[in-house]
Amino acid sequence: xxxxxxxxxxxxxxxxxxxxxxxxxxxxxxxxxxxxxxxxxxxxxxxxxxxxxxxxxxxxxxxxxxxxxxxxxxxxxxxxxxxxxxxxxxxxxxxxxxxxxxxxxxxxxxxxxxxxxxxxxxxxxxxxxxxxxxxxxxxxxxxxxxxxxxxxxxxxxxxxxxxxxxxxxxxxxxxxxxxxxxxxxxxxxxxxxxxxxxxxxxxxxxxxxxxxxxxxxxxxxxxxxxxxxxxxxxxxxxxxxxxxxxxxxxxxxxxxxxxxxxxxxxxxxxxxxxxxxxxxxxxxxxxxxxxxxxxxxxxxxxxxxxxxxxxxxxxxxxxxxxxxxxxxxxxxxxxxxxxxxxxxxxxxxxxxxxxxxxxxxxxxxxxxxxxxxxxxxxxxxxxx
Amino acid sequence: xxxxxxxxxxxxxxxxxxxxxxxxxxxxxxxxxxxxxxxxxxxxxxxxxxxxxxxxxxxxxxxxxxxxxxxxxxxxxxxxxxxxxxxxxxxxxxxxxxxxxxxxxxxxxxxxxxxxxxxxxxxxxxxxxxxxxxxxxxxxxxxxxxxxxxxxxxxxxxxxxxxxxxxxxxxxxxxxxxxxxxxxxxxxxxxxxxxxxxxxxxxxxxxxxxxxxxxxxxxxxxxxxxxxxxxxxxxxxxxxxxxxxxxxxxxxxxxxxxxxxxxxxxxxxxxxxxxxxxxxxxxxxxxxxxxxxxx
Numbered sequence: 194x195x196x197x198x199x200x201x202x203x204x205x206x207x208x209x210x211x212x213x214x215x216x217x218x219x220x221x222x223x224x225x226x227x228x229x230x231x232x233x234x235x236x237x238x239x240x241x242x243x244x245x246x247x248x249x250x251x252x253x254x255x256x257x258x259x260x261x262x263x264x265x266x267x268x269x270x271x272x273x274x275x276x277x278x279x280x281x282x283x284x285x286x287x288x289x290x291x292x293x294x295x296x297x298x299x300x301x302x303x304x305x306x307x308x309x310x311x312x313x314x315x316x317x318x319x320x321x322x323x324x325x326x327x328x329x330x331x332x333x334x335x336x337x338x339x340x341x342x343x344x345x346x347x348x349x350x351x352x353x354x355x356x357x358x359x360x361x362x363x364x365x366x367x368x369x370x371x372x373x374x375x376x377x378x379x380x381x382x383x384x385x386x387x388x389x390x391x392x393x394x395x396x397x398x399x400x401x402x403x404x405x406x407x408x409x410x411x412x413x414x415x416x417x418x419x420x421x422x423x424x425x426x427x428x429x430x431x432x433x434x435x436x437x438x439x440x441x442x443x444x445x446x447x448x449x450x451x452x453x454x455x456x457x458x459x460x461x462x463x464x465x466x467x468x469x470x471x472x473x474x475x476x477x478x479x480x481x482x483x484x485x486x487x488x489x490x491x492x493x494x495x496x497x498x499x500x501x502x503x504x505x506x507x508x509x510x511x512x513x514x515x516x517x518x519x520x521x522x523x524x525x526x527x528x529x530x531x532x533x534x535x536x537x538x539x540x541x542x543x544x545x546x547x548x549x550x551x552x553x554x555x556x557x558x559x560x561x562x563x564x565x566x567x568x569x570x571x572x573x574x575x576x577x
Numbered sequence: 578x579x580x581x582x583x584x585x586x587x588x589x590x591x592x593x594x595x596x597x598x599x600x601x602x603x604x605x606x607x608x609x610x611x612x613x614x615x616x617x618x619x620x621x622x623x624x625x626x627x628x629x630x631x632x633x634x635x636x637x638x639x640x641x642x643x644x645x646x647x648x649x650x651x652x653x654x655x656x657x658x659x660x661x662x663x664x665x666x667x668x669x670x671x672x673x674x675x676x677x678x679x680x681x682x683x684x685x686x687x688x689x690x691x692x693x694x695x696x697x698x699x700x701x702x703x704x705x706x707x708x709x710x711x712x713x714x715x716x717x718x719x720x721x722x723x724x725x726x727x728x729x730x731x732x733x734x735x736x737x738x739x740x741x742x743x744x745x746x747x748x749x750x751x752x753x754x755x756x757x758x759x760x761x762x763x764x765x766x767x768x769x770x771x772x773x774x775x776x777x778x779x780x781x782x783x784x785x786x787x788x789x790x791x792x793x794x795x796x797x798x799x800x801x802x803x804x805x806x807x808x809x810x811x812x813x814x815x816x817x818x819x820x821x822x823x824x825x826x827x828x829x830x831x832x833x834x835x836x837x838x839x840x841x842x843x844x845x846x847x848x849x850x851x852x853x854x855x856x857x858x859x860x861x862x863x864x865x866x867x868x869x870x871x872x
Contacts, residue, residue: 225661244847249664254690258657261650261687265661268648269628269669273661291651418628418646419666425641427649436594436641437649 200383208346208372209234209276211379212302215350216274217242220389221300223249223273225262227281230314231370232304235276256281260288260301267292267299268426270417272354272391276302278370279321280311282328290329291428292363293451296405296415298392300353302366304373307561316561317370319481319532325365326510333448334455336462337365337510339480343377349507355390356462360454361412367509369481369532371563395422404435407446411454455511464507465516469495473502475576476521478541479530480506483564487530490569499577514544521545526552526576530564533557552576586614589624591644599638601709603797605756605782606636609703612759613672614643616766628669630659632684634676635710635784636703653684656691659698667840670699670770677704678716681737685717692746695775696839700748701766702739702777705784713787724791739779744832749774751832755781755804758828765830774838781808781826 198204198214206214213235216224224243226236236252243250249266253259259275266273277285282303292299305321307313312320321328325337336356338349349366357364395402395414404424406413413433416422429437430444438444455462466484469491470476479487484505494501504520506513521527521541529538535557542553554576558564590596600606617627627645631637633652640647646669650658655673663671680688680702691698707725708714715725715732718739722731744751750772754762762780769776783789783800794800811829814822 223661223665244843244850247847247851249843251660251664253657253660254686257654258660258687258690261654261657262661262664264650265630265648265658265663266665267661268658269662269665271665273665287651288654417666418648418662419625419669421625423624423644423646425647425649427641428651429649434594 198381198384200381203378203380205376206343206347206379207234207376208343208368208374209304210238211343211346212276212350212366212368213238213242214381215347216300216354218347218384218387219351219354220272221248221274221354222271223263223266224275225251225253225259225266225273226275226277227253227256227259229256229278229281231306231373232276232278232281232302234373235302256284257288260285260292263299264288264292264295264297267297268418270420272298272358274300274302274354276304278304279306279308282321282324286324286328287330289363290331290333293329293333293335294331294428295426296361296451297363298357298361298415299363300350300357300366301363302350302368304368304370306370307559313561315370317482317532317563318559318561319369319483319536320559321367322509322531322533322536325367333451335365335510336360336362336455336508337367338507339367339509340372340507341481341484341505343372343375344379345507346372347379347381351387351389355388358390358392359412360458361392361415362454365510367481371482399423403433405431405433405447405450407433407450411450411457459511459515462508462511463513463516465513466505466507467520468503468505470502470504470520472500474525475499475501475573476524476527477501477503477530477569477573478517478527478537479503480509480537483530483532486564486566487569489566490573493566493570494573494577499573501573501577512540512544517541518544526554528554528556528569528572528576530556530569530572532564533559585618586611589614589617589643591642594641596642598642600635601786603783603785604635605705605780605784606639606703608756608759609636609701609762609780609782610639610642612762613701613766616763616770619763620767620770622670622770626668626670628659628662628666628671629674630655630662630671631674632676632679633710634679634708636674636676637679639674653679653682654687655679656684656687656698656700660691660696663696663698663840664843667697667844671697672770673698673700675700675702676709677702677706677718677739678708681717681739681742689742689746692743692748692775692777694839695747695749695836697773698775699769699772700775700777702779703782704739704779705782705788707784707788709784709787713791725788726791740777740831743777747775748777748832749834749836749838750776750830752777752830753779753781753826753828755808755828756783757801757804761828768830768833772833773841774836
């Protein structure tokens with residue numbers, strides 16, 4: 194597995210290798226994981242690269258231990274990540290919730306595979322979109338990113354680390370199996386051109402420090418274990434010093450902070466790629482590899498004079514409500530193409546005020562195969 | 578100014594924090610925490626250098642009360658969180674506080690693997706033979722025939738010997754004490770804290786409220802007396818004839834060996850692979866260069 198980095202020169206890179214490279218360039222210092230297809234190359238590469246840099250790699254006994262070790266390492270100050278796939282992602286959910294509640298920065302890569310259960314281990318699917326959003330119990334917002342190319346696997350991994358550190362929260366990178374295992378020629382940016390964000394450290398004396406001190410931006414500076422700030426972290430509802438509380442006002446404050454640090458920063462968090470949407474009468478909504486098929490279908494349809502475009506979310510959560518609504522306003526119909534039984538379609542319907550935009554078309558494929566450009570083209574012809 | 582005599586443990590408690598504690602009257606958790614704090618005091622450890630990690634359960638509420646770096650995790654996962662902390666900051670003294678259910682039921686996998694790795698953690702398993710916080714359900718250490726809210730006809734499952742489990746899985750320091758034998762417990766804690774490697778200390782404790790009420794021993798004093806009468810120091814036990822050993826539980830340091838420790842092994846690996854590539858006499862490197870690797 195080549196992970197040689199040549200800034201400015203094209204190299205042939207696999208999706209999982211691009212994630213590993215992105216993590217290394219983002220400054221990952223800890224990887225705790227458990228092997229699962231189709232995500233294993235990420236662990237394999239990092240097991241080789243991290244010790245070379247004096248950083249930490251551990252293959253834990255299971256996925257629950259993996260995410261727990263990642264959270265522990267982050268609490269002790271390291272940039273930490275794990276990578277897994279469907280069944281492993283399910284096992285991690287309780288502790289992902291812990292990371293949300295206790296506001297611990299880390300990155301979780303979920304290379305999606307067919308499901309439910311062990312499903313289709315080596316085949317692509319987009320069935321974890323809702324698991325990424327609602328997998329853990331309780332309610333809280335989530336940041337999840339969705340690349341559609343090998344270069345984007347690299348870029349969005351760095352972005353995932355940056356957002357995790359900036360917003361003090363676990364961030365999920367959702368990937369398609371196809372993307373994880375295909376190879377593409379990419380040109381990586383020079384390392385010194387990368388913008389790398391690190392968590393804000395407190396600058397108050399230890400006795401003044403409060404681990405969850407509320408401020409207008411809802412993101413308080415974060416001390417690490419072993420730095421002389423002695424504080425308490427718990428998965429229980431806590432007050433701003435981190436201690437468990439049953440007080441209703443403090444419970445609400447905590448929940449509000451979790452929500453508002455995301456909803457107040459949508460402009461920073463949301464990334465969306467419109468493709469030929471300027472004059473589109475028909476819009477396609479698709480993420481990941483399906484968007485690649487859609488782009489090809491659009492180019493072919495445009496040759497036939499059909500005005501069709503694509504909306505592709507790079508940030509899948511929080512859902513780009515406003516952008517999708519605005520872009521769909523001027524279109525006559527929308528085709529939602531996804532490799533599941535219908536997870537994104539309900540989101541698109543929700544943001545377009547269900548019922549007002551009554552021309553919804555769906556392409557849903559969940560047999561372990563990718564939606565092809567031909568299938569999308571056929572649907573475009575049907576709709577046009 | 579008058580010198581007010583203070584108990585040793587007071588300097589480790591979070592005075593302004595969440596007291597009174599959650600434990601029931603007669604519980605052994607407070608006694609054991611006192612032993613641990615005295616051990617820490619005797620060793621002269623700095624508060625900043627200690628990370629205390631727990632899972633879920635009565636004993637797992639312990640970190641709230643003490644002035645260290647403290648972490649209260651999900652049920653059964655304390656050891657896995659602690660593994661991440663220890664790898665990230667090897668200089669920290671990482672203490673895991675866990676109960677019998679937390680460590681050997683839901684957390685059994687992490688428990689045996691921490692022992693297998695021999696990672697430098699001090700794991701204190703407070704064993705009261707019951708799930709106390711959820712109200713008295715049976716645990717993997719509830720003895721056969723004993724009652725619990727989920728074993729209303731008496732438990733039919735054989736129970737774990739936590740010390741044997743830890744030893745067989747690979748821990749390099751294994752000891753057992755009770756809430757009754759506080760001086761012994763403190764001494765064992767001191768040794769466990771100074772041991773480089775995975776140390777497991779099982780402390781038998783009483784739960785008069787949940788275990789006791791189901792098993793006709795709701796007096797804490799009676800339960801402490803049972804710890805006194807039902808256990809023997811290892812040396813005394815070894816001298817007993819076979820027929821008199823029946824039903825006696827051994828106390829003391831049961832296992833203490835030197836073996837490679839995980840963090841050390843990892844550092845050795847880092848030292849080995851992070852060295853610059855050796856240049857051979859011919860001027861060619863011993864490893865393929867990046868150009869040769871290029872796809």
